[in-house]
Amino acid sequence: MELVSTAGAAAAGNDMGFMIKGLIRYELFGQELWITTTHVCMLIIDVVLILFFLAVKKKMKTPDDVPQGLQNVAEIIVEMLDNMVKGSLGSNAGKFANYIGCIFIFILISNISGVFGLRPPTADYGVTLPLGLLSFCIIQFNNIKHNKLGAAKALLDPIPLFLPVNIIGEVAVPISLSLRLFGNVLSGTVMMALVYGLLPIFLRFGIPSVLHVYFDLFAGAIQTYVFCMLTMTYVNDKISDA
Amino acid sequence: MITGEDLILACSAIGAGLAVIAGIGPGIGQGIAAGHAAAAVGRNPGAKSDITSTMLLGQAVAETTGLYGLLIAFLLLFVKPLL
Numbered sequence: 001m002e003l004v005s006t007a008g009a010a011a012a013g014n015d016m017g018f019m020i021k022g023l024i025r026y027e028l029f030g031q032e033l034w035i036t037t038t039h040v041c042m043l044i045i046d047v048v049l050i051l052f053f054l055a056v057k058k059k060m061k062t063p064d065d066v067p068q069g070l071q072n073v074a075e076i077i078v079e080m081l082d083n084m085v086k087g088s089l090g091s092n093a094g095k096f097a098n099y100i101g102c103i104f105i106f107i108l109i110s111n112i113s114g115v116f117g118l119r120p121p122t123a124d125y126g127v128t129l130p131l132g133l134l135s136f137c138i139i140q141f142n143n144i145k146h147n148k149l150g151a152a153k154a155l156l157d158p159i160p161l162f163l164p165v166n167i168i169g170e171v172a173v174p175i176s177l178s179l180r181l182f183g184n185v186l187s188g189t190v191m192m193a194l195v196y197g198l199l200p201i202f203l204r205f206g207i208p209s210v211l212h213v214y215f216d217l218f219a220g221a222i223q224t225y226v227f228c229m230l231t232m233t234y235v236n237d238k239i240s241d242a
Numbered sequence: 243m244i245t246g247e248d249l250i251l252a253c254s255a256i257g258a259g260l261a262v263i264a265g266i267g268p269g270i271g272q273g274i275a276a277g278h279a280a281a282a283v284g285r286n287p288g289a290k291s292d293i294t295s296t297m298l299l300g301q302a303v304a305e306t307t308g309l310y311g312l313l314i315a316f317l318l319l320f321v322k323p324l325l
Contacts, residue, residue: 179309
């Protein structure tokens, strides 16, 4: 293992703040692989989330009648997510509340982690593509489970000639979901890095906070909401009609 | 002396600049969506939260094409596929 400052081909020769940096190089089956800042930031976020929810679990073993403190926060989060899922999936909400709530919390914390000085893990296509593929699996699994053979028949919808078009339409879903999230978070990260590079060092406190509110908090929250809403819309599209 | 490599880098920079012109379309589309949402809230103030969430969803979908242009620009500038 050796410590270096730049990752492989993608980042070589560019030492700007928004690049994914390789930290530790290792080899696996002859492939050169890297532990990057994405891994580190995602581990930090995961540990924080796991600790938070372990604390919530411990607290909820002896719940108070009048919620306060940690119990209050946990109940607000769960209630908000349940209402969001119920609002777009209706009576089917129960089956999907777990998945949607899980990715909502993870993407939200990932997006706003830029405020705390981390590089958002969602600004790496290696993170958003699996998220998109997970949603794709959920959508197609429910499509086949609910429609049985109708799922195959829907591909030949108006006339069989439309088969390639319909297949492209299905495959484009995870790609557009993941690229939308990736592009938004990456553009925010790049803008913040450019602003920090532009300002002299004594102005870096205070002024960028306004931009942090917009690029990290506002855009991050909107994109999280959009990712979850679109996943639910696609699922609802498959399972509602019959 | 301009080598072939320099020429490719310069053209990549110009191409990246051209690619982000794709931002015009989503700008117009999001403006139209926001304008119509404002009109809808004016007509029916009670449905404000529904209108806002629908507007944000539509704007985010409209934004996708602009983001594709942005990604092409990033690819040209930082990954340099033509080099």
